[in-house]
Amino acid sequence: MFETDLGRRDRLPDALRVLLEKYPRNMWESHRNFDGLTRFWLERHLMFRKALKQWQGDTRGFLDKGRDPRAHGQLTGRIGGFLINELHGHHQIEDAHYFPVLSASEKRLSHGFELLDNDHHALDAQLAALTKAANTHLRALQNRNADAKASAGKMLTQLDGFERFLNRHLVDEEELVVPVILHHALKF
Secondary structure, eight states: OOOOOTTTOOSOOGGGOHHHHHSOGGGTTTSTTOOHHHHHHHHHHHHHHHHHHHHHHHHHHHHHHOOOHHHHHHHHHHHHHHHHHHHHHHHHHIIIIIHHHHHHHOGGGHHHHHHHHHHHHHHHHHHHHHHHHHHHHHHHHHOTTSOHHHHHHHHHHHHHHHHHHHHHHHHHHHHHHHHHHHHHTOOO
């Protein structure tokens, strides 16, 4: 049995990498079955990574360089809300539409799509904790008696922990999904 826990996994298990061996990442975009939807999907993943980095960087700027609290609060609300809401929506679409088609197309990897669905549930818990930390911090920024630096530190700790979860999931998802799409010339 292989590691299924998103927090402890360091890559997809070998049993789920069979198509990745045939379709390595460095050839995806040049493959004849790589289409606009696949590109869009990968770009969404990149957008999630960039939004998270921007939020982390802004929070570090607030903590280390005296970033303006008002501007920091606005960015936290805007980027944080965007990232959390978009991830929820993205995962719902994958679970309801893409994963069932992909799993049916490549039955030997169906356990991998169950793994990714389980990841989404683990990420939901992480997103809930991140939302709580962000809301606590935003309230602290509004309250002169609150320690906004302490709440920013707690939020940054949550962001940094979430980054590992998110990156592991996105890489594993890409390495399972894209080879299946390329192998079966799937169109959604």
